[in-house]
Amino acid sequence: MKATKSIDWAALRRDFPILDQQVHGKPLVYFDNAATSQKPRAVIDALVRYYERDNANVHRGIHELSNRATNAFEAARTRAAQFINAASSDEIIFTRGTTEGINLVAASWGAQNLKAGDVILLTEMEHHSNLVPWQLLAQRTGAKLAYVPVTGDEGLLDLSRLDALLTSDVKLFSMVHISNSLGTVNPVAELCARARKRGITTLVDGAQSAGHMPVDVAAIGCDFFAFSGHKICGPTGIGVLYGRSELLNAMPPYQGGGEMILSVGYHKTEFKHAPHRFEAGTPDISGPIGLHAALDYLDAIGRENIWKHDQELANYAYEKLAALKDIRLFGPKKDRAGLVSFLLKDVHAHDVVTLADQAGVALRGGHHCTQPLMHKLGVESTARASFYFYNSAAEVDRFAEVIREIQKFFAS
Numbered sequence: 001m002k003a004t005k006s007i008d009w010a011a012l013r014r015d016f017p018i019l020d021q022q023v024h025g026k027p028l029v030y031f032d033n034a035a036t037s038q039k040p041r042a043v044i045d046a047l048v049r050y051y052e053r054d055n056a057n058v059h060r061g062i063h064e065l066s067n068r069a070t071n072a073f074e075a076a077r078t079r080a081a082q083f084i085n086a087a088s089s090d091e092i093i094f095t096r097g098t099t100e101g102i103n104l105v106a107a108s109w110g111a112q113n114l115k116a117g118d119v120i121l122l123t124e125m126e127h128h129s130n131l132v133p134w135q136l137l138a139q140r141t142g143a144k145l146a147y148v149p150v151t152g153d154e155g156l157l158d159l160s161r162l163d164a165l166l167t168s169d170v171k172l173f174s175m176v177h178i179s180n181s182l183g184t185v186n187p188v189a190e191l192c193a194r195a196r197k198r199g200i201t202t203l204v205d206g207a208q209s210a211g212h213m214p215v216d217v218a219a220i221g222c223d224f225f226a227f228s229g230h231k232i233c234g235p236t237g238i239g240v241l242y243g244r245s246e247l248l249n250a251m252p253p254y255q256g257g258g259e260m261i262l263s264v265g266y267h268k269t270e271f272k273h274a275p276h277r278f279e280a281g282t283p284d285i286s287g288p289i290g291l292h293a294a295l296d297y298l299d300a301i302g303r304e305n306i307w308k309h310d311q312e313l314a315n316y317a318y319e320k321l322a323a324l325k326d327i328r329l330f331g332p333k334k335d336r337a338g339l340v341s342f343l344l345k346d347v348h349a350h351d352v353v354t355l356a357d358q359a360g361v362a363l364r365g366g367h368h369c370t371q372p373l374m375h376k377l378g379v380e381s382t383a384r385a386s387f388y389f390y391n392s393a394a395e396v397d398r399f400a401e402v403i404r405e406i407q408k409f410f411a412s
């Protein structure tokens with residue numbers, strides 16, 4: 001494997017205290033990054049600093065600590081806008097994560113804009129969090145769901161069907177940027193452009209792309225983009241929903257309470273503009289502060305570099321696995337994101353993961369919250385290795401060796 005130029009990846013790895021440990025007496029190989037990433041010292045320190053020095057409620061007090069907390073909270077919003085090239089920080093809503101971002105759009109935009117007979121277009125490779133909120137909305141409104149098909153094990157979208165699917169009844173097209181089960185990178189800019197031409201609103205699920213590759217919402221041309229902090233070195237419990245200002249300011253509130261109002265009477269309330277209209281109650285304050293540190297950390301490495309590194313690692317792992325007998329690999333052979341999904345013949349994915357864990361290798365086995373996709377592929381589950389920039393080719397070698405040992409164990 002070629003190392004991406006001029007970056008000391010081993011030094012970066014040392015920024016992650018958790019990685020330096022043994023599991024079951026073996027050095028930890030953490031390959032469950034698509035589920036959640038580990039946190040560098042810079043993020044842990046930002047959280048500690050906030051709680052040790054600045055903790056107070058935001059937007060309320062006029063005392064020093066409250067001002068500091070508010071400034072740090074709003075600085076994180078500005079940084080998040082810059083991170084994805086939003087036109088303004090007013091287009092950034094802090095959420096609990098991708099799931100809440102999508103639920104917010106479904107509850108607010110969906111309730112206002114969808115009626116019986118309208119169609120919500122999804123793809124067959126969506127995570128449950130970009131499926132179930134739309135099913136619930138469809139039940140409430142009488143709207144219908146339609147899907148862009150997946151081609152099969154190589155996990156590409158069958159775009160030959162797209163024009164036929166983009167009918168005048170389609171009001172929303174919501175799509176995953178990078179599939180967490182397949183590693184497919186969808187051409188979201190093209191998909192959004194084709195939808196926009198027909199006046200269709202678009203949402204991109206960026207849970208696996210933000211923080212892993214350069215993301216520019218203006219270049220993608222989407223109306224909404226959702227991602228989670230915990231998958232990109234930030235804390236759990238914080239995420240971002242980007243929405244174009246024009247849409248956000250026309251949408252009704254998501255939840256009611258303090259912070260999101262201009263004035264309240266016993267019978268009537270006036271709401272703030274976006275994004276505050278969508279952030280009822282005391283928000284997660286340390287979350288955005290930790291996220292801010294994570295975004296700075298990632299950009300100091302460079303997302304282009306992270307992307308190249310992760311793709312190289314995934315290609316290397318794919319080649320190693322493809323050289324084995326009795327293995328089924330999922331997702332595209334070329335241009336895959338930093339993960340590999342596979343099944344060993346006659347071995348349940350959970351057994352692979354359990355035995356790999358005994359060897360110190362943390363994988364994920366299951367349906368990866370994509371049950372309909374698993375059914376379509378005719379499997380219950382897969383085993384998945386997912387990478388980030390602190391992983392190395394040596395760890396992939398160890399992982400491949402462990403998989404070979406597991407095969408031998410079940411063959412004997």
Ligand SMILES: Cc1ncc(COP(=O)(O)O)c(C=O)c1O
Nearest residue numbers: 097098099127129180205207228
């Ligand atoms: C593609 C995709 N979408 C959405 C989600 C949901 O993210 P969260 O659980 O952080 O809300 C995930 C999480 O694994 C994901 O991989």
